């Protein structure tokens with residue numbers, strides 16, 4: 099593991115400033131021009147309660163990562179404040195409750211708080227999973243209680259469908275408007291026997307990879323677990339079909355939002371019924387985070403966005419690589435494999451004339467073989483992004499690269515480009531609709 103490039107305090111101060119900037123600009127504008135209040139203000143006023151300061155999230159581990167995770171509050175997290183089996187929830191937590199993503203014990207405590215029998219907790223959960231967008235629509239619970247929950251500002255956690263586009267190959271991209279007016283992208287990718295959802299983990303992304311439309315669009319905040327689950331429920335509803343796979347390959351860097359990603363994983367697994375092996379978490383690399391992911395003992399597949407076989411080239415396309423050198427990243431992948439026994443996938447976005455030479459393929463396979471990770475290479479031909487100087491490689495070039503990787507004995511696939519991706523790379527559609535530019539700032543990794 100590398101040493102931090104910035105002393106902790108300086109890094110913390112920088113990220114705190116970034117967090118404050120994100121919060122200060124949290125008021126957003128809808129497509130119709132209506133200005134929406136920052137949701138933290140809105141929740142503080144719910145139910146006529148006096149303004150309450152939002153509780154600071156717990157910060158264990160690396161403060162550089164933790165501070166970004168805490169950019170935005172998670173309302174009632176899974177197992178909130180449970181210590182020795184007792185939930186020390188305050189009334190203020192109740193009025194901020196979001197049902198989606200709460201686990202059964204927490205929902206039971208919510209029911210008890212209102213003097214309702216425990217079995218009502220299951221009715222709340224099932225109501226939301228079956229498509230209730232508002233507490234009012236959960237018809238299995240008493241009408242009077244519904245009114246009370248509504249008055250207290252208890253939300254289901256569902257977003258508004260803002261816009262959607264479809265392609266003839268069946269892929270559909272959805273823009274979802276969140277509680278605070280911000281917009282995220284989610285994609286449903288159907289095949290005969292699968293429906294995969296490509297979920298976002300953040301509003302924007304602070305990593306600023308040079309070839310990525312999301313990276314160019316700035317960063318606002320982390321998503322809460324319920325905002326990830328909502329994306330999957332939306333795709334399920336829109337396609338009228340069971341979701342089989344979830345990939346964290348939409349907007350954002352999941353390992354900068356690890357607690358919420360882990361909570362979302364458990365919700366996907368336990369509430370929505372998606373097997374852990376059918377969930378993929380993709381990362382460009384965040385110091386200390388891969389070890390924390392290993393410690394969470396998920397069955398998900400780890401996909402690492404490598405995109406270059408050496409440090410010098412990687413730094414030119416991924417700014418955060420300067421703070422997290424390739425060797426340290428590979429050491430962490432190796433430790434992850436030893437700790438979990440799970441194969442790591444390496445993603446390689448192929449950029450014409452930048453990283454697509456045969457020599458790059460050979461260097462890549464030599465690197466992966468050195469770490470003997472049972473790795474698998476997934477080539478992603480670059481999808482054009484407006485105002486970008488990169489070029490998409492030709493089909494011949496893509497398959498020549500694949501052949502060179504396979505010739506060295508490593509399994510390699512090419513990610514099929516669906517029509518929509520070719521027309522609008524990840525993050526680009528959202529950039530067109532998020533009228534208010536998001537702040538740009540450095541992640542002091």
Ligand SMILES: C[S@@+](CC[C@H](N)C(=O)[O-])C[C@H]1O[C@@H](n2cnc3c(N)ncnc32)[C@H](O)[C@@H]1O
Nearest residue numbers: 310347350351380381382403445447480481523
């Ligand atoms: C959007 S990122 C999200 C997950 C995570 N932040 C990461 O970088 O792995 C998912 C994958 O999409 C790739 N990607 C981003 N923009 C792309 C583009 N315009 N064309 C092809 N792949 C792209 C990234 O390199 C990454 O491997």
Ligand code: SF4
Nearest residue numbers: 303305307310313350
């Ligand atoms: S590729 Fe991933 S890490 Fe890089 S800017 Fe895009 S979303 Fe963020």
